[in-house]
Amino acid sequence: MKKTIKNLKELRAEIRIAKRDVKEQEESLLLHLRNVRESLKPKNILLRMLSSVSGIQIEKSTFFKNGISFGLSLFLQRFIFKTEKNVERKIYHWLDSLFDGVKSVINKFSHNGEVGSEKIEDRDHR
Numbered sequence: 001m002k003k004t005i006k007n008l009k010e011l012r013a014e015i016r017i018a019k020r021d022v023k024e025q026e027e028s029l030l031l032h033l034r035n036v037r038e039s040l041k042p043k044n045i046l047l048r049m050l051s052s053v054s055g056i057q058i059e060k061s062t063f064f065k066n067g068i069s070f071g072l073s074l075f076l077q078r079f080i081f082k083t084e085k086n087v088e089r090k091i092y093h094w095l096d097s098l099f100d101g102v103k104s105v106i107n108k109f110s111h112n113g114e115v116g117s118e119k120i121e122d123r124d125h126r
Contacts, residue, residue, distance in 0.1 A: 005011050038044060 003010075003014070005014060039048075
């Protein structure tokens, strides 16, 4: 409901209020326009895409901090994986040596190097 203007003083007051409202709306629209323009920049589109794909919240201000922590995490995971592979290889080598030793001991005491089921099968065929 509009207020009825009765004199020149009220008209001028309403004009000032209207100009103030227009200025506030223009500033608000300019701010929204700047935000839209900023969000449509290729680097910001890329950051949002990476954020949605990785699940990591990537803000422009925290991108480097999170990027460094993510990179460090990735580096440590690869280092641990590489170390794990080396330990795994050493354990396999040790187990192979152990089984080769056990096999050579068994072969020393078995007849003609035959072990277990081979010896039984050979006896059955004779």
